[in-house]
Amino acid sequence: MDIKPADGRTTSSGTTHPARTLDRRSLLRGSALGIAAMAASPLLAACGGSGSSGSGGGTTVTFGSNAAVPQPKGAYETLFKAAHTATGMSVKPNWVDHNTFQQNISTYLQGHPDDVFNWFAGERMQFFAGQDLVSPVDDVWQTIGAHYTDAMKAQSKGKDGHYYLVPFDYYPWAVFYSKSMWKAKGYEEPTTWDEWIALAKRMKKDGSIPIAFTDKDGWPAMGTFDYLNMRMNGFDFHISLMRNGDKWNTPQVKAVLDQWRQLIPYYSPGFLGLTWQEGAQQLLNHQAGMMVIGLDQIGTIFTGAKADDLGFFAFPEIDPANGQQAVEAPIDGMMVSKSPKNHAGAVKLLKYLGTAKAQQLWLGSNPADIATATGVDASKYTAPQNAAVKLIGGAKNLSQFMDRDTRPDFADPVMLPALQKFLNSPGDAASILSNVDKQAKSIWAAGG
Missing domain, CATH: 3.40.190.10 (Periplasmic binding protein-like II)
Structure with missing residues (x-):
């Protein structure tokens, strides 16, 4: 059998290749x-x-x-x-x-x-x-x-x-943490961006890694981008960006990267060389205070007696007009x-x-x-599962994660390296978005 991309489309160069985006x-x-x-x-x-x-x-x-x-x-x-x-x-x-x-x-x-x-x-x-x-x-x-x-x-x-x-x-994507660590340190869940940054500063002062961000595999950064975009520009703008690919070089998206820069000083040292499992271990071992990830991943690290020690909160509000209404929740069916x-x-x-x-x-x-x-019988759920039900049940909108909400020939070949390049060189945001915009328009034009 011939191997084709998941959607059978071709790239902007006209070459058909296996879809590299893994769920x-x-x-x-x-x-x-x-x-x-x-x-x-x-x-x-x-x-x-x-x-x-x-x-x-x-x-x-x-x-x-x-x-x-x-x-x-x-x-x-x-x-x-x-x-x-x-x-x-x-x-x-x-x-x-x-x-x-x-x-x-x-x-x-x-x-x-x-x-x-x-x-x-x-x-x-x-x-x-x-x-x-x-x-x-x-x-x-x-x-x-x-x-x-x-x-x-x-x-x-x-x-x-x-x-x-x-x-x-x-399962939801959220900001996860160790309940026992937070109880010992007296930390409280933030709901706004300013509260989150203030907490990150406090964690850094306490000698911890504030945010266990690890992006060797590339895809973890997609979740943070999705949330920043939905919190700043709204769910409809985000989905339109993912589905149509025609607004990448705009003030709205540039603002997302500007906002993101504020988080980078609080990330794990050498984060571009670390896997998500290494970041999760930092959280489990109380080396780090928080991690933006999916329950589907972190739930396999906090297991057994540690399962109910896993807490999380919704990605913080940035613009009150959008609040915390949208939740990233990939659905299988x-x-x-x-x-x-x-x-x-x-x-x-x-x-x-x-x-x-x-x-x-x-x-x-x-x-x-x-x-x-x-x-479902909630008594059979772990504490994180029950919290996940509450978070998702209260959502006005659900997104599916970048590599599901957009085309496979754009998510992995274009956005994965673009986000890694931004994280490595935040000052190059303008040129990175300009390049993404050009590739997006070419891919959408070729793919119909």
Whole structure:
């Protein structure tokens, strides 16, 4: 199978290449579990020949999964057994490692895909909906809709207003800290930018690293940019910037980088050479006071007895007009291929997977995420999970992270090195944004 970018587009130079942007979860699981076998995983191809059209029938639903590693594969196997009991549908999974799945998804969907497959909300979902490569799932939402917030519903729709995704699990990005360290030091959660900077100064005076910022992998910086932009320019401006790519060389974006400069003196020494795991260890070991990261990552470091020591607060307010209304919360879910062999079975399966009961069963072995449906038994959640539910539940808008809200051929090849260059040379912001703007216009013009 030919390997193409996740969205099948070409770069501005006209060269098609594998999508290099890894999702947060693939980076996490690959590093935490050390799965050397990933490189040897099979290429993405349907396991059940589900390319024939028609409403379909039978008791087997094929499922293209990006979870080939031991976990969450084991959690899915448990889930599929429960789904069979609940729906009568037997799930036949097609296990593929996360990155191979992502690199081959365009070819896969244009061939003979499985009935149902794992994918992401945001631009990644909307692109395939716009290409008519997936089926709407409005019939599923007629059953599950009452169990989702308006913000979650919005992230599950295509640009045509139809539903295309059944969200399954997600997690927030926030500013994380060790509760025990903060209690010993007498620190309090800030809500505004000025309070945050004042706290960072106090931590530095106390001999700690104020913010465990580590960006060797490049992607962690995207989360900070997203929050700064949403807090300063608003959610609508941010999403327009991500989707249209036509406002990069503007006063609004320049202001974001100017604001960002204020944080750099409080970052971990040598942060461009450190991985997120090293930053998380600084937090765990009380060397650092705070870290802007996702629960999906930091939740795998604060485990066991340390799990409930993990606290967090929403990224601080900068402009009162925007407040803290938007939350960065990447959503994973399931979609239905264009012509599933067993459409009726796929609908039954997704109606079950869209319930809190199914999602909580899966999360029993994955405490770094939370269920997308309402009505889970919160007593089974860790303290960070319960806090995450509260943070996301109160959000007016949910963003999906830069590499999901924008095009893959722009997020990684352009923005990742641009943000690293800015962090290495903050004084070059003007020329960096000018270059980003030129590349963005070229990519969007070439990609339609």
